[in-house]
Amino acid sequence: MLLEAFVARGLTDLVLSPGSRSQALALEAARLERDGALRLHVRIDERVGCFTALGIARESGAPVLVVTTSGTAVAELHAATLEAAHAGVPLVLLTADRPAELHGTGSNQTTAQVGLFGPLVPVIDVEAPGADPAADPDRRAAGLVDDVLARIARRPGPVQLNLAFREPLSGPSGGEGFAPAAAAPETVEPAPEAVEPAERSWAFRPGPEIVELAAVPGTVVVAGADAGAEAEELARALSAPLLAEVSSGARFGPHLVPAYRELLRTEGLGDRIERVVVFGHPTLSREIPELLRRPGLEVVVVRGRALEPFDPARSARLVDGVRATGPGHPTWGRSWVGRWVHASRALLEQPEPPAANLSDDYAKRSRFARAQLEVLREPVTRRLLVEAVWNATWPHDRLVLGASRLIRVLDGVATGRRITVHANRGLAGIDGTVATATGVALAAARAEAPGLTRVLLGDLALQHDVGALLPVAGEQLPPLQVIVGDDGGGTIFDGLEVAGNAERELFDRVMYTPHAMDLAALAAANGWEHRLVTTRGDLEAGLAPSPGRVLVEVRLAR
Template identity: 40%
Template structure:
């Protein structure tokens, strides 16, 4: 660029370079300073070169962009105006940082000469995300080749980047013809046409995850030590392939992309509370495991050899700071002795049968979990897990829904193109409705898209339903496990009866919100579901647009339910002296 470039010309140049970097979806939260971006984006959308998604809430816009990049496996840009609008993107940027998602923040800014002057909506927003996203403060004086290089790097690097664009002078183009506001760079081919994905690697979707070819140059592990493979969030197929090659038990979280096939244990986290845990001599950690204390205890045990593989964000999960860190998933030359895996597989089958029998038991049967009247939350999760058929997308919220799935979801069949994801980088409940909408929009060819969220998670981002007329809406079913509060805390230390006097107010936080009325206000289809058969039937349907299925459950017995699961695990695995 040159010093003579206008604000509309600078905005157009940035958008053209984003297009060349593979960006095909852009989320816009409108404002005055970002006006030249808005007009160019509208023209690009009308031309069919970009898909524009307009949202009025910047926080939701950021998570929509996060979902779009998760679903499409391409870089996605989110454009805001200046001031507090940029700050509202921080939660989504933090999540993108911890998961290596390519979200490009394009923040329109006032010129540098106005900083520190008290000028309206002017603040120090360049670099506002600190360590979570590198920032490039761009002006019209920047040489074209330098601007091009910066934008190209933002599209290709893992994790988020902020492009803070100083726009000076007249913001609106002098030409009133919309065709002049955007034109595709015509001197280069379309990089998206060849299926170019992250870091220039051609992406294919297999199993439950989008994956690339698995590297086979990892360290060769000796056989012999009794080994468990732990697959956390975004582990991908490499964890499963290692466990399969070595015939080792695989404890794979639902969003790992590895909860597939024979080696994956359905009840792995519960089995780690039994005597089987004491026999583990080595553990290989792939991805980012966050769901259970038994797993965290295992991978933090200094008496166990722990090998942890770096994730997409460059970090190896090692909460105990004891692991030997690897850059690539290790390999083995053949299967280990079968007795080790056979013991885990048999225990997993016994425990799964005990759980399923209890869930199917009639009211009053002592085998039934202690949930009182109504539907068991675990039974709801089992129905959702069973609905994840071939070519299905599932976005699962944090707190209880993903943990329930971790206990009751039977490992899925390989090579059926399932896609199960969540925001597990920081494991927060923030932005999940918008994330789910983005994931569904990013995978338009999925047979069906489902989101499984708790009621507080749903309410925390109801602005994700705030979609204007004419905006793209996915075919998405949102299942809300509705227990009027934060049930997960009852299973933690603060759920002990010693804290009962304060617990309901400061942890459970009942809200009494009428979800039907809320959905009606957003013109979103709603159905209350009190029957598991109806839930299964609804999840087999192919609705048009977004709909919400509210499944009311009780949270009164969550702590007792957790104790019931631990007791079943002890029944499934005999103790060392032979007692059950």
């Protein structure tokens, strides 16, 4: 009945891992799945499960339910839960627990689950029901659900509902434990905001503080992770260059400045900035935080879903939205934006590949053919790879980017494309990337969205999440293309100062951390198609869309 109440409020997806203490919830989930009321995803590893839930929630925008048993199972949720807390992604963690009388007695699989996730995650602790025959379980469940969803509406992110279950753990009605009669009243009474029966009562709504800004010279708009298309719109309205990260959802439009990092250090551009409007969570460059710390700068930060508004100097004006007053594109506006956009284009220009030669001269034609062949045989570079993935992604596709070096390479070169990009930049962990992408693909499949989900990550990030490659019996797993830039280890660290100072052998042992994975064997063991890409010529076929689960191994030089 608890899960039914969540379903009645519009939640559609539940990820669970098996266990004894949580059996009543699990069986209710299975029944709801059979009745077509719920999409159920079963994963043995709670860590994979929770990152999958995070991906579903990211793509669908709706909170996802996660069910675990007690003990270390709950701790496995921690990484994805912290990411969700920082990025403002809604999750409902239903963690089964032992009743109060078993705590502190050395009881099996019993630990301090309340407060486990720290101060960032609200927890509602629900004691196991007493023997009160007057308690109305349905009303109790509805009150709890309203409370959880009201908390998510106020502050998007994870909420833990810690549910104690007393033996017998499941009965003919599918278990009574989640209909708590003895719950502490202040935790189960619905908050005033919760009395909103409408579906999607959990939806994120920005606060009321909207500031009006006039277009003035020297303004730039910064779009960090999850900024959204709003940032692009405002850049046009304010006649401002748009410094949008690839994870922003705003990497497009006529004001986009892909080479923003270099230009922030360029005389006549970066040094002319007087005002910055920030959306989302910038994480991909050193230059943006440096910019925001400049003295004398006016900084307006738009609070979004993320836990912390991005304000490195602790001096920004925090608002819920920005509206432009007056006309965009005043006379100076075109030249201010134009200088940024043109300078960026010039910086990113690449030498053209040899042009087709239609000459009658055999020698000329064969020289051209040889040159072309040579180009196709070139080893894949990081830039080639990221550009190929970016350009293969269309508005109906989805791209998930891992926290490896490649997201930064892409951020330096990606030209404008209005595409759906997901990246776990709340805490920028290399963990859970494949599971997150699987969740994104699952949500897209459920919405019958066309197109393909691709995930681009490094070899260590893949190694961190091999559990997410496992096949799942009894479930239709969605098509997914996992593209691994394999440079043998963590080459992101080669760019750190320590790489030049430390002894190479020691550095490699503990930072580069070479791997010994055989990706073809890994793919075969888990039922994935394996494609190997070593040259520029292999890229197109390597990234070709297909309906299955494909692991694309792209060999990169260290």
